[in-house]
Amino acid sequence: MITIHGYSPSGNCHKLRLLLEQLGRPYRWVETDSSRGQTRTPDYLALNPNGKVPMLVREDGAVLVESNAILHYLAEGSSFLPDEPWARAQALSWMFFEQYSHEPCIAVARFICGWTALDSPRRDALPGLRARGHQALAVMERHLSRHPWFTGAYTGVAGDGGFDLAAYPALCDWLARVRATPGFVPMPPPAPEHAALIAASG
């Protein structure tokens, strides 16, 4: 059986759990709190020198890192990844968009809001992150106004980072379609201390 080392409140990790649940594939989950240094221990760095979650470990000990490479690997041969080369290229294109243009703004803004102190200097980055995050959301809204689907992650909890999704109706409809898929599991709500920080981040 495969093992996933992941931090449940992380969208990069949750999307693996979501796919595994939707595929009905058994897995072991090792909770690894990257916000408390658990990806920076010598044992963890020996397996993943980049010190990040998620990480997949096969029964034979072989390791695969990078959330979207793991998704792609797990989805192979299922209805979640097209076989036809051009369609597969388009799926990968959105997965690279997600990691380059979406996650570094939306997920990082959420992390700063909920996982750093209210006087953290990292909060200075929020206005810039929100401006670039809205650019990414607008690209998604434009696509979803003409197509029903694509892959994505942190969008559903963008509100935690100070993004009001009401301005993106096609995106909200897509999130509803995602939530209605068989096997869908929501991200866990943030722990109370993070929820309080998010509420105070305005």
Add this chain to the structure above:
Amino acid sequence: MITIHGYSPSGNCHKLRLLLEQLGRPYRWVETDSSRGQTRTPDYLALNPNGKVPMLVREDGAVLVESNAILHYLAEGSSFLPDEPWARAQALSWMFFEQYSHEPCIAVARFICGWTALDSPRRDALPGLRARGHQALAVMERHLSRHPWFTGAYTGVAGDGGFDLAAYPALCDWLARVRATPGFVPMPPPAPEHAALIAASG
């Protein structure tokens, strides 16, 4: 024939030219200077709402964006992309690493050094980008001390962003192996105004 819209000094674009030359595959190249707004025109945004290079356009007008999705598509069936699922997953893992942990530090530091004024406030980001860039280079060095190859892009011009590669001997050896491959084409040197800024960036 396919058309690539690309900015030649961009590593994200150059890596497509490099692969196409190595594959011996014919292509048309439309020079598109993203540093001068040519990816923000209405015509360009109609094809790629994210306003970035590179972009591949097929003869039938179909569009593919995101440099590594394009690389993956072009490499399909060639010796540059493994067929075996686990090996392919590892190649994709490094491609996601490149776009998430490498390019946003190394390429962006190079862009700031060579393509922004010496008094630009964006230069305040250089120390942080260099620290995170060295973390990415160290991950690569560690891998290359035990394996001869992986995929990558901007590393060869990391010096333009203020990264001294002398501390990474396995990485320098790998760059020499890349440069020795059949069909290798180097990135064009920066135009004189950018070379002067790079030299003044210390």
